[in-house]
């Protein structure tokens with residue numbers, strides 16, 4: 001296979017990190033939402049997720065102080081709103097969820113809201129902040145998960161960088177020893 005050199009600044013798009021999520025937070029009477037693509041599974045059960053939140057984002061302080069959030073997984077039907085959550089800041093837009101036409105509904109175990117239009121919602125507690133200062137890396141334990149049963153293989157959004165997304169729809173099944 002013939003290759004060409006590839007800019008290091010674009011490498012993250014090659015290693016896209018699973019579906020784009022909308023992270024909701026709540027702190028001192030404000031709720032907020034931001035788009036997030038940099039997150040990874042760390043453990044199976046209880047599910048542990050590591051995610052990078054830049055300290056330039058309003059959500060950074062909301063997550064650090066409240067120590068909880070919801071990871072909402074959108075599908076292509078709400079792609080425009082999902083990306084718009086990443087193009088504005090809750091610092092200025094006080095009710096971003098509503099302003100973008102999304103619906104906040106109460107979660108069961110955390111103060112941050114679920115987004116009703118997302119096909120799955122993961123209620124999370126921050127369990128480790130030891131790498132926040134160095135990398136903005138938060139470890140989240142999923143305490144409660146919700147999923148819309150009618151969508152078995154949902155068309156999730158996968159960020160390849162600079163406004164380019166893969167929409168996941170096709171699935172294949174292979175013999176695999178991975179869990």
Ligand SMILES: Cc1cc2nc3c(=O)[nH]c(=O)nc-3n(C[C@H](O)[C@H](O)[C@H](O)COP(=O)(O)O)c2cc1C
Nearest residue numbers: 034035036037038053054057058059086088089090
């Ligand atoms: C597709 C997409 C993916 C993003 N992924 C991340 C991410 O993983 N981590 C992060 O800190 N910001 C990420 N952002 C940027 C934030 O969503 C953006 O700065 C947002 O405006 C922050 O909102 P806030 O200030 O209300 O928290 C992403 C933005 C987009 C559009």
